[in-house]
Amino acid sequence: MEKQILIKNGIRNDGRGILDLRPIKITAGVLKKADGSAMIEWGKNKILAAVYGPREAFPKHAANPNRANVNCKYSMAPFSSLEEHGRSGPNRRAIEIGKVAKHVFENVILTNQFPKTQIDISIEILQSDGGTRIAGITAAAVALADAGIPMKDLVQGVSVGKVDGQLVVDVDKIEDNLGTSDIPVIVSLRTNEILLFQLDGMLEKKEIETAIDYSFEAAKAVRALQIEALKNKYVVEESG
Amino acid sequence: MIMNEVKEEFVKEMLKTGKRSDGRELLQYRKIKLEKGLLPNAEGSCLAQIGDSKVLAGVKFDIVEPYKDRPSEGVFQVNAEFLPLAHPEFFAGPPDERSIELARVVDRGIRSADCVNAKKLYLEEGKALGIYVDLYIMDHCGNLIDTAALAAMGALLNTKVPKYEEKALIRTEFTGKLPIVRSAVVSSFEKIDGKLVLDANDEEEVSSEGRLSLATCDGDLLCAAQKSGKASFSREEFSSLMDIALEKGKELRNLLNG
Numbered sequence: 001m002e003k004q005i006l007i008k009n010g011i012r013n014d015g016r017g018i019l020d021l022r023p024i025k026i027t028a029g030v031l032k033k034a035d036g037s038a039m040i041e042w043g044k045n046k047i048l049a050a051v052y053g054p055r056e057a058f059p060k061h062a063a064n065p066n067r068a069n070v071n072c073k074y075s076m077a078p079f080s081s082l083e084e085h086g087r088s089g090p091n092r093r094a095i096e097i098g099k100v101a102k103h104v105f106e107n108v109i110l111t112n113q114f115p116k117t118q119i120d121i122s123i124e125i126l127q128s129d130g131g132t133r134i135a136g137i138t139a140a141a142v143a144l145a146d147a148g149i150p151m152k153d154l155v156q157g158v159s160v161g162k163v164d165g166q167l168v169v170d171v172d173k174i175e176d177n178l179g180t181s182d183i184p185v186i187v188s189l190r191t192n193e194i195l196l197f198q199l200d201g202m203l204e205k206k207e208i209e210t211a212i213d214y215s216f217e218a219a220k221a222v223r224a225l226q227i228e229a230l231k232n233k234y235v236v237e238e239s240g
Numbered sequence: 241m242i243m244n245e246v247k248e249e250f251v252k253e254m255l256k257t258g259k260r261s262d263g264r265e266l267l268q269y270r271k272i273k274l275e276k277g278l279l280p281n282a283e284g285s286c287l288a289q290i291g292d293s294k295v296l297a298g299v300k301f302d303i304v305e306p307y308k309d310r311p312s313e314g315v316f317q318v319n320a321e322f323l324p325l326a327h328p329e330f331f332a333g334p335p336d337e338r339s340i341e342l343a344r345v346v347d348r349g350i351r352s353a354d355c356v357n358a359k360k361l362y363l364e365e366g367k368a369l370g371i372y373v374d375l376y377i378m379d380h381c382g383n384l385i386d387t388a389a390l391a392a393m394g395a396l397l398n399t400k401v402p403k404y405e406e407k408a409l410i411r412t413e414f415t416g417k418l419p420i421v422r423s424a425v426v427s428s429f430e431k432i433d434g435k436l437v438l439d440a441n442d443e444e445e446v447s448s449e450g451r452l453s454l455a456t457c458d459g460d461l462l463c464a465a466q467k468s469g470k471a472s473f474s475r476e477e478f479s480s481l482m483d484i485a486l487e488k489g490k491e492l493r494n495l496l497n498g
Contacts, residue, residue, distance in 0.1 A: 099468070183465075188472060209475070209478070216475075
């Protein structure tokens with residue numbers, strides 16, 4: 001099998017430059033019943049995030065007298081990938097992603113304001129094209145803000161990958177499949193800290209530091225879109 | 241619960257004075273012991289101990305159908321069992337998120353570093369060898385990820401490949417040792433009261449706000465990472481922990497090859 005070249009003269013297979021994000025569109029408050037919700041379209045990814053709570057902890061013995069429990073479920077719809085019909089129900093990958101996503105929100109939500117309750121976050125991947133965990137967490141942050149849940153920061157991130165020997169921002173599916181490394185990062189721009197970090201693929205320390213710098217830079221653009229989405233929810237259309 | 245709070249207070253008080261509850265330096269591993277090849281029925285095995293934590297890894301081969309996107313490669317899979325005998329809070333049942341995370345982090349380290357040459361596992365059209373590494377958590381006294389990663393790597397380093405004949409495996413005859421391209425190990429750091437400690441014991445783990453696990457491999461490279469728990473880490477912390485993981489990784493790999 002011949003090796004496919006994905007970057008030519010600094011231009012990626014979909015026409016982006018090394019540091020360019022895919023087009024991102026976020027809409028806040030898309031669901032009626034949920035306490036907070038958001039839809040994100042990030043490249044070809046389409047992801048729905050919703051929040052219920054704070055509500056009474058269930059089962060009761062799981063209630064924490066000092067803070068709210070945070071639950072986070074990440075799941076991919078069986079029709080979400082270009083490949084065969086997926087199995088319904090969470091696989092091992094989905095369980096792991098749900099866990100690290102939960103940790104992000106345990107960090108930023110002011111859980112001590114809501115003792116004995118739980119906050120349930122759902123991230124449903126309707127269509128996937130690489131970078132779903134980052135896009136999903138970015139959408140979930142908007143859904144939490146939409147639900148009015150107090151947080152230390154509105155979080156977001158990007159996935160940096162190594163493709164054709166070069167670090168690139170916001171890897172899509174084909175770059176993830178053919179690239180050698182993938183580093184999803186979620187940051188807090190307010191505290192300048194990293195909240196989610198995963199890595200696979202062999203890299204030098206210097207490359208990882210560059211990838212982290214790239215993620216902080218890209219996060220600024222994503223954050224602006226999140227804020228815009230939240231503001232747009234309250235725009236009143238003039239009726240004629 | 242109450243005991244955990246007492247332990248937590250003790251661990252944090254000690255750390256304020258720059259010491260750990262078991263007398264170690266902040267960036268010091270407990271005593272590490274490896275025993276390879278202790279299970280003759282398994283194609284590879286290793287018992288790894290870090291302090292009192294014990295993880296047994298067993299390797300078995302099966303004939304499998306290769307993945308569609310990699311038709312000429314074998315399959316590699318890591319599983320973890322948190323045995324009820326390992327800890328009072330471990331119960332029988334399907335793997336929970338903690339055991340899935342552990343297995344996947346160990347798997348990622350070994351897979352990303354291409355430790356096993358998957359192309360060598362190809363047998364014939366539609367058939368390849370599947371390598372299954374099962375991690376048995378036998379005694380949980382903290383830092384199971386690093387212990388399990390050592391057990392898995394140790395087991396792979398002493399794995400023999402069974403003979404393939406007439407579409408079947410002959411498990412009593414071997415074609416040789418499983419070729420290992422390079423070794424990968426994991427070093428995990430816990431953040432307790434803003435301080436970072438390497439190789440936390442179980443009382444330190446209940447006091448911890450979060451963990452950063454860094455997998456390193458030959459060639460001074462990082463090959464996998466996982467941030468877990470609610471704690472956040474700064475760029476400076478990442479930078480210094482990567483240095484320490486690379487340095488400690490060399491020592492761990494020396495132990496594996498020794």
